[in-house]
Amino acid sequence: MEQEKRMAGDYEVYQALPIGRVEVVLGIDITNTEKPYLVCYCSQNNLFGIDQYYGAEGYEDYLVAMQEFTKLLQWEIEKLQTERATITEPMPPIQPDQCLPIKSDDDLGGRIVVTRLDWLRPEFRTADHQLIWVTGGFGASGNSRGRAVYAETLYSGDEYRYNREDLMGFLKPEHTPTWAAEKLAQRQAEQAPSKPRPRGEAR
Known part of the structure; x- marks a missing residue:
């Protein structure tokens, strides 16, 4: 053909x-x-x-x-x-043995996952492009027939579309770089609900 x-x-x-x-x-x-x-x-x-x-x-x-x-x-x-x-931190690529595997029933939404090195273009095979924050997509749900996963790179916040099979796993805590922990804490703080203002408090 x-x-x-x-x-x-x-x-x-x-x-x-x-x-x-x-x-x-x-x-x-x-x-x-x-x-x-x-x-x-x-x-x-x-x-x-x-x-x-x-x-x-x-x-x-x-x-x-x-x-x-x-x-x-x-x-x-x-x-x-x-x-x-502009990147001052070392960004060695994350290897499979540094990750926990993603199971079919794992829900990826709101979690940090690692992309496979062979999915990335050679110029992007570094940790700052591998660590992503999943924001949605049918493929992000456990036991879903969908494949699409939408995510932002943890380092830069750039948005990309992935397929679930493009993801290598969850990074083991002991291999989390300092910059990644700081970025994650910053992101979680931004998404935390604001505390309600006490009744009667001056505006």
């Missing part, structure tokens, strides 16, 4: 390199006589995990398109380098 072509609009995806939180895409449409080459970004971080193309520009010349393609790649690399430079 012939593999379905990946398309960005009318352009067949010729090159797609994942870098950071996006893919940089080069597309070709041989029927387009004016601008047969397309360069754009693609992201799958949405409710359904489908391709979303944006920032598209068409080009008449292949080499010019490739120059733009490599320029976008370089921009993404520089953004990642800048991001890494």
